[in-house]
Amino acid sequence: MTDSRLQTFAPVGVRDGLVTLGPAALRVRAALEAVFTGWAARVGADEVQLPPLIRVGDLARFDFFANFPHLALAAAAVSTAPDAGLPTRGVPADSRLTGTQLDGAEYVLPSAACYNAYLALGGARLEAPVKLTTVAQCFRREREYQGLRRLHGFTMREIVAVGDPDTVKAHLAEHKELIADFADHLGLALTTEVATDPFFDPDGAKAVMQRLFPTKEEFVSDSGIAIASVNYHRNFFGERADIHLGGEPAHTACAAFGIERWLHVLADRFDQDWDAAEKAIRSYPGADGGPGPGTTAPGAAR
Amino acid sequence: MTDSRLQTFAPVGVRDGLVTLGPAALRVRAALEAVFTGWAARVGADEVQLPPLIRVGDLARFDFFANFPHLALAAAAVSTAPDAGLPTRGVPADSRLTGTQLDGAEYVLPSAACYNAYLALGGARLEAPVKLTTVAQCFRREREYQGLRRLHGFTMREIVAVGDPDTVKAHLAEHKELIADFADHLGLALTTEVATDPFFDPDGAKAVMQRLFPTKEEFVSDSGIAIASVNYHRNFFGERADIHLGGEPAHTACAAFGIERWLHVLADRFDQDWDAAEKAIRSYPGADGGPGPGTTAPGAAR
Numbered sequence A, B: 001m002t003d004s005r006l007q008t009f010a011p012v013g014v015r016d017g018l019v020t021l022g023p024a025a026l027r028v029r030a031a032l033e034a035v036f037t038g039w040a041a042r043v044g045a046d047e048v049q050l051p052p053l054i055r056v057g058d059l060a061r062f063d064f065f066a067n068f069p070h071l072a073l074a075a076a077a078v079s080t081a082p083d084a085g086l087p088t089r090g091v092p093a094d095s096r097l098t099g100t101q102l103d104g105a106e107y108v109l110p111s112a113a114c115y116n117a118y119l120a121l122g123g124a125r126l127e128a129p130v131k132l133t134t135v136a137q138c139f140r141r142e143r144e145y146q147g148l149r150r151l152h153g154f155t156m157r158e159i160v161a162v163g164d165p166d167t168v169k170a171h172l173a174e175h176k177e178l179i180a181d182f183a184d185h186l187g188l189a190l191t192t193e194v195a196t197d198p199f200f201d202p203d204g205a206k207a208v209m210q211r212l213f214p215t216k217e218e219f220v221s222d223s224g225i226a227i228a229s230v231n232y233h234r235n236f237f238g239e240r241a242d243i244h245l246g247g248e249p250a251h252t253a254c255a256a257f258g259i260e261r262w263l264h265v266l267a268d269r270f271d272q273d274w275d276a277a278e279k280a281i282r283s284y285p286g287a288d289g290g291p292g293p294g295t296t297a298p299g300a301a302r
Helices: A024-040 A056-061 A114-121 A163-185 A206-210 A237-239 A259-269 A274-282 B022-040 B056-061 B113-121 B165-186 B205-214 B236-240 B259-269 B274-282
Strands: A012-015 A018-020 A073-078 A104-110 A130-139 A153-163 A191-194 A217-218 A226-232 A249-256 B012-015 B018-021 B075-076 B102-108 B130-139 B153-163 B192-194 B219-221 B226-232 B251-258
Touching: A012 A237, A018 A024, A018 A153, A024 A130, A024 A153, A024 A163, A024 A249, A024 A274, A056 A104, A056 A114, A073 B102, A073 B219, A104 A274, A104 B102, A114 A130, A114 A153, A114 A237, A130 B192, A153 A163, A153 A259, A163 A226, A163 A249, A217 B165, A226 B113, A226 B153, A249 A259, A274 B022, B018 B022, B018 B153, B022 B130, B022 B153, B022 B165, B022 B251, B022 B259, B022 B274, B056 B113, B113 B130, B113 B153, B113 B236, B153 B165, B153 B259, B165 B219, B165 B226, B165 B251, B165 B274, B219 B251, B226 B259, B251 B259, B259 B274
Parallel strands: none
Antiparallel strands: A012 A018, A073 A104, A073 B075, A130 A153, A153 A249, A191 A217, A217 A226, A226 A249, B012 B018, B075 B102, B130 B153, B153 B251, B192 B219, B219 B226, B226 B251
């Protein structure tokens, strides 16, 4: 490539909170994903791909519009009315569709990967805990966007447990250990912080949020970026999504990884040497497809 | 899993045009992706991840709203006005956000993976052709949704060439051969059809579409599903996105693969035996990470 304007092929290009990743960053992303899906396999979580949209009515069940309207992007149909006056060639680059140019929206874009997991289990009467892992393109409106640190669209990997309180709490404890161990391996200095939730609307219903995320803990880089979190929702989603285990609303918990934030922190750690970052990740036990740390034999931990 | 309602863990669950894929189908998807990205590597296409949204103003440059308004889903901000009356717990499942509940939309969800590729190259003065591959979550409103055949949200892998006419036409010829060879290997009976473009609005500006997609050819299963297409856009995107090579607007072409449609056709072909489908794909030269067909040594074709 001889044209320096081809940001496509640079490892990372960011504009207006939207990111383009080139080959080098994508190789690091694939290596990270191998680690996280390896952890998921260890704890017996099935890999699932969930829908890219969530029904308005389903999100309302989770008090989403009461607590997070400022984050939400709806998927609104564009009007096909002859007088809609839709933009044509030559309009300004920052043109918007407004008013009668938009029909209604039946769906909202996910702001986190796990909502659709609880909805997928809606109505279930479980006989045993369920674990799953998924990766989702997520979207959040923010007051401002900052490189890979705070994006309009980003990728979230989650490893989710649904079951009795002890099982889901043990799920979080195990992931806290794994995250700390992996950070040590990479030479990342992470601190654990009980979170001021990034979802949190400073003007909003704090009491509800504290109930929703009473034990959110974040893993924060020395540059102040939360790259992972573990979240215990008690029986909130079990009640709201009607998921039961042993006659009681199930408890839920998830470990969540903001992929682009990991890329940002790793690029810093390895002085923008993406190949060195990839090599460091691939040398982590399990990231090459072999058994992970603490696993005495392939599959033994499943 | 003992609960048959857990559609999450079935290979495929579809509701209202939105799909959930379980582990077995995801393994087949990964095997397919290994084949397609192997082809991309053979032709020297870099892997890039492009933004998940497209600016309204950028799509207008491609006459998108003149030709495809009926397909479009805009990413509209949800109103945070105190009197917006957003839905709360207990609203009907099919609730919609309408009118003043929505603020404007600066972005539209992609209906194809390659628009953002041309935009990423916008303004480039190339000294040589460029090839890239990308996979994108795409969205299309349709009159009706049919299982995996016609989805509201779907995954499209594309292998794109930008350059002189001969290079991009050779790109399509090479992919036509590869697709036919792969279909033979899998025992899929595909026919090639000059397309009635699925984008095509029957009430719309047909003349413009014929100019835009004059040489679209689709690969259609015996059940009538187009699972791949090769598309030659002449210099349309080169002009509109201001991509030049040797002083002329670049020509562009892409090979496109509808991943969920491949899954549908493969499930039919292998009588819902997903493991057999995966095995068949993995036995295709190159799908196991080794060199592809016609490659005399690893990397020789790059």
